[in-house]
Amino acid sequence: MERAAKALTRAITETWSERTPVVVFAGPGNNGGDALAVARMLAEQNYQVSVYLFNIHNHLSEECEANRRRVAESKRIKAFTEISLNFDPPKLDADTLVVDGLFGSGLNKPLAGGFASLVKYVNQSPAKVVAIDIPSGLMTEDNTYNIHSNIIRADLTLTLQQKKLAMLMADNQQYIGQLKVLDIRLSPEYINATEAQYRILEESDLRPMLLPRSPFAHKGTMGHALIIAGSYGMAGAAILATRACLRTGAGKVTVHTPKRNYEIMQLSAPEAVLQMDHEETYFSEAVDAEDFDAIGIGPGLGRQENTAIALIAQIRRAQCPVVLDADALNILANHRAWLQQLPTGIVMTPHPKEFDRLAGAASSGCYERLIKAREMAEHLHAYIILKGHCSALCLPDGHIVFNPTGNAGMATAGSGDVLTGIITALLARGYKQPEACMLGMYLHGSAGDIAAQTTGQESLIASDIIDHLPQAFKRLND
Template identity: 40%
Template sequence: MKLFSKEQVYQGDKLTAERQKISSTDLMERAGMQIFNWMHMRMQGAQVPIHIFCGIGNNGGDGLVLARHLILDGYHVKTYVINCSDKRSKDFLINYDRIKNVTKDWPTLLSCTEDFPEIHQDDIIVDAVFGIGLNRPVDDWVKSLFIHFRKTKAFTLSIDIPSGLSTDKVLEDEDAAVWAGYTLSFASPKLIFFLPETAKYTIQWEVLDIGLDQEFLYTTNTEAELIGKHEVLPLYKPREKFSHKGQFGHSLIIGGSHGKIGAVTLASRAALSAGAGLVTAYVPKCGYMVLQASFPEAMVITDTDEEIITAIEFDIEPTVIGFGVGLGTNTKTISAFEAFLEKNKIPLVIDADGINMLAKKKTLLKLLPENTILTPHAKELERLVGAWKDDFDKLKKVKAFSKKYTCIVAVKGANTITVFGDKLYINTTGNPGLSTGGSGDVLTGIITGFLSQGYEPLEATVFGVYLHGRSADIAVEDFGYQSLVASHVIDYLGQAFIDLFKQPEQPTEATEQEQEKA
């Protein structure tokens, strides 16, 4: 799913009006009606007080359309206009007149000096104050209103975006925005829904189709894409009946040090479970018995040193190398890494201490093969690209880094974002159960396994990140967040693959009858 920028949304609205020969007021009516349909389907006429707060721009106009339809359908509605400016949009004024024609209870004009209306915890607040066009800090009075919303503990529904937020920067004052329980977004979700510093402003979100021009939606390229099942399914490479292991590559996992051989075991198991034809682990001598005993499917090559890797020499021809898990950053290991990079032409997936070594000695970055894949967590990323002031600055730095070194960076997090040049691929799978040691090693192995089979580096990363998270989502149903461990993610990879082809279950007649009774 594409994530349209603010400017692209405006362009889409304009093109839609022109090509469908409708006015902007008609498009606003369509948007407000879709919000009404969403609420009506869930409320079914319930007489819960609904407080709709409207700004005086187009977002407020959407709120007025919603209020009018709710009133006409018999809902208990109270409408307010945040009357702190004389600058009203044309479509707002049209819908302000329209709502006055359907009710004697005209919208209450809230001036910047008045007290706030009384709202109870069981009421509903609809936030239609500001839209995506807000480009200035909110007034203190409006900020106090937003704080009032939170204090009531009433369910808050935001239209398009929680008011007070910007689409391209992080708020310095978290009280200067609405904290929504749900946001109904037009055309596409907003990037801020997926960033650590801004995702907290809406618990859930949903996209409403307001009938924007289809050609615009399909042909417009966006900076960011949301990755779900429909996006990764076309990437899947099926296997033929007479295929054999030699067709799916040979993954070499280089890593491990005394006490950290488990990381290599996890990555190696994950690579094979993701589909690699063969897997070899390259470890210090201390890892030989561990791997041979715990993972018999893998082949093992050892360094001459007992506890660390001091040289990287092998007589096999791997398709791809996964490097860095459990490796440590001993000076001898760094020297071995540098000597290896100077002659290596094999595609790389680098994680953990491999990234830490690159950060310690940044001249090594110039030796990376084109389209090398890096999978840092937040602290590793900071060592690599430097500190950032906020999430947008972080993405800016990662994009610059990716372009400079022609590499792919998977920025791990609740919504892992794969960055390649100026493009962002935002993952939708995964859960807090992945906050456990070894889950990153598993991701490294999965991506390595995909690359081994012939997936392009970007495909391998995007698909690997998705499948890693989806496996955890399936596993967590059996283990819960706290008890999920990294090896569970490997164990459930098969179910994650199968899930790619599962159709949503259709309710049976009995289920539908039960729902009607409920």
């Protein structure tokens, strides 16, 4: 706890000066113990600290009790109040810093009574709020039935060692504010021994996955990818997926697209082989798939009925891994019985609205959608990437892997088409589905991060992600 408190204190002092009056609200558990230790350390650095410890049932955790004694004995603490019954909260001004240590990751029910009233009081005040580990009232995983008005809205959350699942859900951003993950040097053995259904990717996970590139390699040994994309007016989606596929190292890329796209495809992706559909403006015919090592279908495909029939025929005909995105998923949403015909190991890359069309609306938010995706991946033996902030890969065994790379600048048209091309190329090169999905979403986000350093997030476009894939590969290989 001392190690955690030192890291927490350091993070606070890096942002707020000793002239900032500090009010610490500490609960009866270990989160409160952390808050008390932080209060003591801030006071030792000449901060004016007022501490309020809630000991309603006269039962503190062992760590909290130990830190209570040290705070009570401290001559540096401005004021220490232990509350067992009634409580009149202090005035919280705009220059006040509130340290929220009421409840941490052990919370399993919504706040009520006096604690709920205190949370509302803090949220209505102009004070800045730092939450220790997780904002009080926010549960670490499922907040479907939480009372959202009874959750602290922090300006800064200092979480310990790793992000909690709730912090990866977009609808909880309003409570978390800025998020910092503090390394408190827990042993790798302890972390690895902790059972979890989800994890966050790290570069150290990915480097061993990278396949060596033989000095004797030629285009025939580096995989042949097929991209089926681009209806009339949506040739750009086909171009982006194709260029991303090429940039990710596929030895050969063939694009099947309507006749009307011939000239723009030839000019935009001269390295690709063009295979024209017999229709002028839409995909209408499944192609012979024997020669391909992976197929990516969907970007800008359109949703005509003939396209839908060709899509399911193509999926049935495939003899290699398949990636479904965009309109391929929208077609399946209109023909849900076809989901049972998908081959084992298929990859799907929906954004939230595409997934909701496929599986039904997630009325209660991100967590419900994530659980639905996990269940669908298990049922179909599929690999489902829910795209967004910290994209989530749901594996057939029920585990979920989150991607830490990427930024808000990538919320732009065509970004998903790029991901389709990347994953299709990796599959064509011989990566298995889990490795291709993990590497694909990580490289996609990393390229976006590198691009944003030059363009800024506001001006980032999908082509920038493709242009920075070489640096993303290089960073991962270094």
